[in-house]
Amino acid sequence: MEVMDALSEKDFAVTVYELDFSPNRSADFLENKKALNQTDVELLTVQSPDDLPDIVNGIIVDAVFGSGLSRPADGLPAACIKKVNKANAVRVAIDIPSGMFAEDNDGNTGAIFRAHITLAFQMPKLAFFFAENADYTGEVRILPIGLSEAFTEKADTPYFLVSQETARHIRKPRNPFSHKGTYGHSCIVAGSSGQIGAAVLAGKSCLKSGSGLVTLRVPKCGYNIVQTLLPEAMCKPDESEEYLKSDMDYTPFTAIGIGPGIGTETETRFMLEELIRTEDIPVVLDADALNIMVEFDYIKRKLTKGSILTPHPGEFKRLFGDHPPCKRLNLIKQFTAETGCYLVYKDHYTFTVTPEGRVYFNTTGNPGMATGGSGDVLTGVITGLYAQGYTAREACILGVYLHGSAGDIAVNEEFSHESLTAGNLIDYINKAWLMV
Numbered sequence: 001m002e003v004m005d006a007l008s009e010k011d012f013a014v015t016v017y018e019l020d021f022s023p024n025r026s027a028d029f030l031e032n033k034k035a036l037n038q039t040d041v042e043l044l045t046v047q048s049p050d051d052l053p054d055i056v057n058g059i060i061v062d063a064v065f066g067s068g069l070s071r072p073a074d075g076l077p078a079a080c081i082k083k084v085n086k087a088n089a090v091r092v093a094i095d096i097p098s099g100m101f102a103e104d105n106d107g108n109t110g111a112i113f114r115a116h117i118t119l120a121f122q123m124p125k126l127a128f129f130f131a132e133n134a135d136y137t138g139e140v141r142i143l144p145i146g147l148s149e150a151f152t153e154k155a156d157t158p159y160f161l162v163s164q165e166t167a168r169h170i171r172k173p174r175n176p177f178s179h180k181g182t183y184g185h186s187c188i189v190a191g192s193s194g195q196i197g198a199a200v201l202a203g204k205s206c207l208k209s210g211s212g213l214v215t216l217r218v219p220k221c222g223y224n225i226v227q228t229l230l231p232e233a234m235c236k237p238d239e240s241e242e243y244l245k246s247d248m249d250y251t252p253f254t255a256i257g258i259g260p261g262i263g264t265e266t267e268t269r270f271m272l273e274e275l276i277r278t279e280d281i282p283v284v285l286d287a288d289a290l291n292i293m294v295e296f297d298y299i300k301r302k303l304t305k306g307s308i309l310t311p312h313p314g315e316f317k318r319l320f321g322d323h324p325p326c327k328r329l330n331l332i333k334q335f336t337a338e339t340g341c342y343l344v345y346k347d348h349y350t351f352t353v354t355p356e357g358r359v360y361f362n363t364t365g366n367p368g369m370a371t372g373g374s375g376d377v378l379t380g381v382i383t384g385l386y387a388q389g390y391t392a393r394e395a396c397i398l399g400v401y402l403h404g405s406a407g408d409i410a411v412n413e414e415f416s417h418e419s420l421t422a423g424n425l426i427d428y429i430n431k432a433w434l435m436v
Contacts, residue, residue, distance in 0.1 A: 012059075015042045017052060019064060021076040049079040055087045062091065062113045064098035067125060072110025073099035081111040093118040096125055097136045103127055106324035112136045122147045126159060129349040129361050130325035131313070162362045167401040167436045170394045183212030184387030187250060188380060189258035189275070192268075193242035196222035198261025198287070200229050201373045201422050202380035206257065207232055208429040209384030209399070215253070219243050244268050250279050257383030259289030260376040268292070273299055282306035282392065286379040287315070294318045305340030305355075306392045310379060312346040333357045342392045344382070344400060346375060352396040360397050364404025368411050373422025378403045381429065398436075405432035 016036060025033075036043055046052060062084070064077050073081060081099055084091065092115060096102060099112035102125040116138040120128070122145050127133050160166075175182065186206045191199030196218060203216045203226065215234040216226050223237040238244045245267035250256060258275065262268055269292045276283065282304050285293070290311050293299045300319075311319060320331055332343050332353045343353045348367075352360045382399035386392065406428040411417060415424055 015044060017044050017046045019076055019080060020045050020047050046080065047076070049076070049083045052080060052083055055084070055089045058087075058089045060084050060087060060089050060091045061094065062098050062115065063094040064113070065096075067096045067102040069099070069101060072108050073112070074110055078111035081113050085111075085114045090117070091115050091138075093137070095119070095121050096127075100125075100127055100133065100136055104326040105133060106326050114138075117141060119143050121145045123152070124161070127325075129351065131347055132325050134348070158358050160358065160360045162360050162364075162397055162401050164401075164436065166360075167398055167405075170390070170398045171436050172388075172390070180212035183210055184254040184384075184389060185213040185215065185252055186211040186383050186387040187215050187217060187253040187256045188260075188383065189217040189244065189256060190260040190262060190376070191216075191218040191222045192244065192261055192263040192265075193219065193221050195261030195263065196225045198373065198376045200226065201376040201426065202257060202260045202383070203230050203233050205377040205380030205426050205429065206384040206387075207380075208426055209381045209388075209402070210433075211255075211384035211387045214384070217244065217248060240267070245271050247271060247274050247278075250275065250281060253281060253387070254389075255284065255383050255387035256281055257284040257286070257379045259284075259286040260379055262288045264288055264292050264295075269296060273302075276302050276304070280304055282308070282386070284308045284310065284379055284383045284386065286310045286375055290315045290319060300335075300339070303339055303341050306342070307339075308342045308344060308382060308386070308392055308396060310344040310346060310375065310382065312375060316345060329353075329359070333359075342396050344378075344396050346378070350400050350404070352393070352400060354393050358393075360393075362397075362400045362404055364401055365407055366404075366411055366417060368415065368417035368420035369404070369407040369425065371421055374403075374407075374425060377422050377425050402429060402432045402436070405435060409435070 093113055097113040097115045097118060099110050101108055105127055114136055118137045118140045120140055120142050124140060124142060128137050128140050188199060188202045188206055190202050199216055199218050199222055203214055206214050215236055217236050218226055220237045220241045223235055226235045236248060239246050243263050243265045272289055272292055276299055285307065290309065323331060332345065336343055336353050336355045337357060340355050345351050350362045350365065378399065381403055382395050385395035385399050390398065406425045409431045410420055410424050410428040
C-alpha cells in the first residue's frame with residue numbers, strides 16, 4: 001500500500017487491482033486495504049484476467065504473493081500473471097516475483113511474474129542467485145526495512161553474502177619485517193602450444209595477488225614467452241615441446257594452480273594424475289584439469305583435502321551432469337563434504353562451497369568479465385592467496401571478491417562491458433586491493 005500511495009503522491013495515476021481468488025484475508029492485508037481506502041487511489045476487484053486492462057508504457061507493480069508461497073501459482077492468479085507478463089510495461093516485483101518460491105524452484109510448474117526489477121526487503125532470497133531465475137527477477141535491488149543487524153547476524157544459516165567488509169576482515173596485514181619467503185611460493189602449471197597466454201594470465205595474476213615467489217611450469221614452447229612477459233616469475237619448462245607431460249619436484253611450493261590451457265593429451269592426463277597421487281599439497285584445479293577429470297573420474301577421489309575446484313557452468317555440467325539449481329547446489333555440498341575439497345562455481349553470482357556446507361555468494365563482478373582468460377586470472381589469484389597462508393576458504397572468498405572487484409573498477413573507470421579483457425582485470429587487481 002505504501003508503494004501505491006507514494007506513486008500517487010508523485011502524481012502518477014495509480015489503480016490497485018485486488019485479485020478475488022480466496023475468501024481468506026490476512027490481518028495485514030485487511031489493515032492495508034483499510035488504509036488504502038482512506039486515500040484517493042482507485043481500488044478495483046478482479047475476478048477474471050479480462051478485468052485487467054491492457055497496460056502500455058506504464059508500470060506494473062506485482063504484490064500478489066509474498067515469500068511464503070508454498071505451492072505453484074494456479075487459477076486466477078496464474079492467469080493474471082500470464083497476462084501482465086505480456087504487457088508492454090515496466091514490471092516491478094515487491095520482495096519476490098509472485099509465483100516464485102524463495103529457495104527451491106526446481107519443481108515449480110506454476111506461473112511466475114517476470115519482473116524487470118525486484119525490490120527485495122532487507123535480504124535477497126536464495127532463488128535470486130541462480131541464473132535460471134534471472135528472467136523472473138530482473139535487476140535485484142535490496143531495500144533495508146529496519147530489521148536488527150544483530151539479529152540477522154545471529155541467524156542460523158549456511159548462506160552468506162560476501163561484501164567489502166567480508167573481504168576486509170579476511171585480508172591479512174603485512175609484517176614490516178617480512179620478506180619474499182614469508183608470502184609463499186606458488187607454482188602455476190599451465191599452457192600448451194597455442195595456449196601459453198593462459199599460463200601468462202594465471203602467472204601474472206598470481207603475482208598481483210601477493211604471492212612472494214611464483215614459478216611457471218610450461219612446455220618448452222612457452223619458455224621464452226614467459227621469461228619475456230613475466231620477468232618477476234621463474235620458469236621451469238617441461239621436457240616436452242608442445243604440452244606438459246613430465247613430473248617434477250613440487251616440494252618447494254606452498255600452493256599449486258593447474259589447468260589453464262594445458263590441453264587434454266593422454267600424457268598430460270598422466271602428469272596430472274601423478275601430481276595428485278603423489279603430492280600432499282592442495283591444488284587449485286581449473287579449465288583443462290577439470291576437463292581431464294571428466295574422462296577420468298577417479299582423479300576426483302584422489303584429491304588432497306583442501307584442494308579447490310573452480311568450474312564454470314559448462315565444466316561443472318561435464319563433471320557432475322546437468323541439474324536444476326538446488327539439486328546442483330546440494331550435489332556440490334555432498335562432493336565437498338565427502339572429499340574435504342572446496343568448489344567455486346563461477347557465474348554472475350560466483351559462490352564458494354566449503355566442506356562444512358557453507359555457501360558464500362560473491363557480490364562483485366559484471367557481464368564484461370564473460371571473456372576468454374577471465375577464469376585463468378581467477379586461478380592465479382586464488383593460488384597466490386593460498387600460497388601466502390590464507391586458508392582454502394579465505395583464498396576462495398577473497399580471491400573471487402578481488403577478481404570481481406577488479407572487473408567492476410575497470411568498467412567504472414575505463415572500459416565498456418564489450419571491450420573488457422582478462423588482461424585488463426589483472427591491471428586493476430591493485431586497485432581492488434586498495435579498496436579492501
